[in-house]
Amino acid sequence: MARHRGPTEKISRRFGVPLFGPSKALERRAYGPGQHGARNVRKKRSDFAVALGEKQKLRLQYGVMERQFRRYYEEASHRKGVTGHIMLQLLETRLDNVCFRMGFGNTRRAARQFVSHGHVTVNGRRVNVASYQCKPGDVVKVRDNQHSTGLAMRLLDLTQATPIPDWINMDRDHLNGVVVRLPERDEVDPMVNEQLVVELYSR
Numbered sequence: 391m392a393r394h395r396g397p398t399e400k401i402s403r404r405f406g407v408p409l410f411g412p413s414k415a416l417e418r419r420a421y422g423p424g425q426h427g428a429r430n431v432r433k434k435r436s437d438f439a440v441a442l443g444e445k446q447k448l449r450l451q452y453g454v455m456e457r458q459f460r461r462y463y464e465e466a467s468h469r470k471g472v473t474g475h476i477m478l479q480l481l482e483t484r485l486d487n488v489c490f491r492m493g494f495g496n497t498r499r500a501a502r503q504f505v506s507h508g509h510v511t512v513n514g515r516r517v518n519v520a521s522y523q524c525k526p527g528d529v530v531k532v533r534d535n536q537h538s539t540g541l542a543m544r545l546l547d548l549t550q551a552t553p554i555p556d557w558i559n560m561d562r563d564h565l566n567g568v569v570v571r572l573p574e575r576d577e578v579d580p581m582v583n584e585q586l587v588v589e590l591y592s593r
Contacts, residue, residue: 441590444582451580452481453498458521463591474584479572481580485512486520488530492560492567493549494542504545509538524569531566539565 435443449459466477481487486502489510495501504510508518511531524530532542542565554560555577560567 438590441586444584444586445590448481448580448582448584448587451498451582452484452487453502453520454481460591463588467588467592474588475575477587478575478578478580478584480523482573482578483524483569484520485510485517485522485524485530488524488558488567488569491555491558492530493546493552493554493562494532495545496548496552500545504541509533509541526569526571528569529566530569531564 445459449456454462462477462480463473466473466480469476482491486505487498489495489505490498490501494504494510502520505520505522506518508516509532510517511533512522512524513529514531516533532538546562546565554567555573557569557571557573557577558567559570
């Protein structure tokens, strides 16, 4: 299962947004990494560079590699509706992101590890594929064993202040949640302009 394994703070500083969760490095140094990072803030970027940056931010935010990200775009472009919004819905309803929204991880990386280690079932069946596409009506539940439930409780304690989005019906007592519907655009907050991503791929 391919994923980005490199440094995260450098990437957050390069784009100027906390893509991987709260970033103390970004708070201390709000400019790009490297010897000329502060100087590059004033540099004018082309339209292509801006669109490419938006695509990279969205891809890295959800922990998706380039080929897989392009497949999300292609699937969204073949569906009825606004391509950018549909692409966000596809990314948002990945199993690792659903677990992140439910509180089983304070970052998407942590939620992905929680899924890939086999702690989650979907509709009663064990699923350890982070990219599994959840649909409205799917029941995501922590496996009924001491190790999984203990880990889930610790993760929920870490994320208890994080609100659960309205498109997920979460039951913290029973460690499960239901994907009620697909998320709306204003419920996603992707920190990017997804329309630029669509324009980049449609060139």
